[in-house]
Amino acid sequence: MVIPLSAWLTLAALMFACGLYAVLTRRNALALLLGVELMANAANLNLVAFGAAQGSYEGQVMALFGMALTVAEVAVGLAVVIQLYRRHKDIRIDAASELSG
Amino acid sequence: MSWVVFGGVAATMLTGAVQVARSDDLVHAIFWLAFTLVGTAAGFAMMQADLIAVLQVMLYTGGVVTLMLFSVLLTRRLDSARASVASVGTSSGLFVAIGFAVLVLPAVFTSALPDGTPAIADSAAVAESFLTRHLIAFEALSVLLLAAMIGAIVIARRKDWGGEW
Numbered sequence: 001m002v003i004p005l006s007a008w009l010t011l012a013a014l015m016f017a018c019g020l021y022a023v024l025t026r027r028n029a030l031a032l033l034l035g036v037e038l039m040a041n042a043a044n045l046n047l048v049a050f051g052a053a054q055g056s057y058e059g060q061v062m063a064l065f066g067m068a069l070t071v072a073e074v075a076v077g078l079a080v081v082i083q084l085y086r087r088h089k090d091i092r093i094d095a096a097s098e099l100s101g
Numbered sequence: 102m103s104w105v106v107f108g109g110v111a112a113t114m115l116t117g118a119v120q121v122a123r124s125d126d127l128v129h130a131i132f133w134l135a136f137t138l139v140g141t142a143a144g145f146a147m148m149q150a151d152l153i154a155v156l157q158v159m160l161y162t163g164g165v166v167t168l169m170l171f172s173v174l175l176t177r178r179l180d181s182a183r184a185s186v187a188s189v190g191t192s193s194g195l196f197v198a199i200g201f202a203v204l205v206l207p208a209v210f211t212s213a214l215p216d217g218t219p220a221i222a223d224s225a226a227v228a229e230s231f232l233t234r235h236l237i238a239f240e241a242l243s244v245l246l247l248a249a250m251i252g253a254i255v256i257a258r259r260k261d262w263g264g265e266w
Contacts, residue, residue, distance in 0.1 A: 002218055003107045003147065009209045011111050011144075013202055015137070018118035021198035025122075025188035030172055034121050034134050037165065041141055044153075052148040052219035057227050060150050061235055064227070067153075067160055068242055072249035074165050078172045079257035085176040086259075 008049035016042035029081045029091045033074065040070040106147065113140035127173055127186045135166045149219035152227055 015038055022035025044063045051059015081091050088095040117137030124130040138161040145154035188194070231239050 003103055004216060005214045006209050007107065007111075008144070008148070009214075010206060011114060013205045013209065014115055015118045016205075017198040017202045018115075018122045020201055021194050022122040024197055025191050025194035026186065027189055028127065028186045030169065030176070031127055031130060031186050034130055034169070037134060037161075038118055038121055038137065041138060041161075044157075045141055045144060048145055048148055048150050048153055050215075052150065053215045053217055055217040055219065057150075057223060057230070060153050060227050061230055063145075063150070063153050064156065064231075065235075065238065065242060067156065068246060071160055071165060072246050074168065075253045076249050076256065078168055079253040081172055082175055082257045091176050 005049055005053040009046060012042040012045040012049070015039075015045070027092045027094060029077075029084060029093050032093065033077050033081070036077075037070065037074065040066065040073075044070075103147070110140050110143045110147065113137070114144070123188065125186060128170070130186070131166060131169045131173065134169075135162050138162050138166070152224040 019035045019038030019042065022038060023032055026032045026035060044066045047059045047063040047066060049059070051057060051062070084096055085091050114137050117133045117135075117140060120133035121130050121137065124133060138157060142154045142157040142162070145151075145157060
């Protein structure tokens with residue numbers, strides 16, 4: 001017996017909602033990145049689930065692209081966090097307000 | 102039987118996700134994220150996506166989580182470590198997150214979704230499609246990764262490293 005697609009989509013939607021909540025409420029830049037990771041992970045789960053439900057491996061190809069993009073984004077994000085810490089001795093995103101008008 | 106496994110996987114992933122969103126300790130949140138990511142890898146394996154499951158564990162749990170922990174070590178101030186992960190605007194954040202779920206979940210249950218059986222995992226087919234159908238996207242991705250790597254090094258380096266630029 002195979003798990004239906006809607007079960008996977010529900011799981012991914014709930015995980016995305018958790019990530020959205022983390023991004024909206026966290027003020028620590030690292031904790032915010034964790035929320036972004038959750039959302040990207042939910043998207044990957046959706047890609048693989050849709051591919052599997054169509055009996056094709058194309059979803060896996062897309063998920064691999066998504067994973068590579070997420071990892072690149074995390075690397076740049078962490079570099080920004082480290083530079084933020086060097087300049088402000090603080091990684092709360094409110095510390096970096098030079099660009100706010 | 103597969104529903105029992107699915108229940109375990111779903112419970113693992115959602116417990117981890119909720120704790121990532123609301124844990125008071127940043128290091129705990131990172132380990133909960135690892136928990137969620139391993140659960141997701143198990144989900145990929147259930148959908149016959151063996152290659153993705155293995156890469157998920159290697160890239161995320163091995164790479165990203167370690168990178169996150171190093172960043173915590175590099176940026177932690179002991180006096181305000183706990184206070185700085187505090188959440189703000191929790192009620193409006195909760196409203197938006199629940200609103201998102203309320204908007205999306207009816208669409209999941211009312212749409213006509215494909216309901217085939219997962220293809221048997223074939224890593225060779227995935228690899229071959231990278232080098233044939235998706236070749237240009239694959240090459241563009243490698244350029245993007247190179248750009249991200251250079252960008253990360255340039256952003257994170259010290260300004261007083263003594264070089265020309």
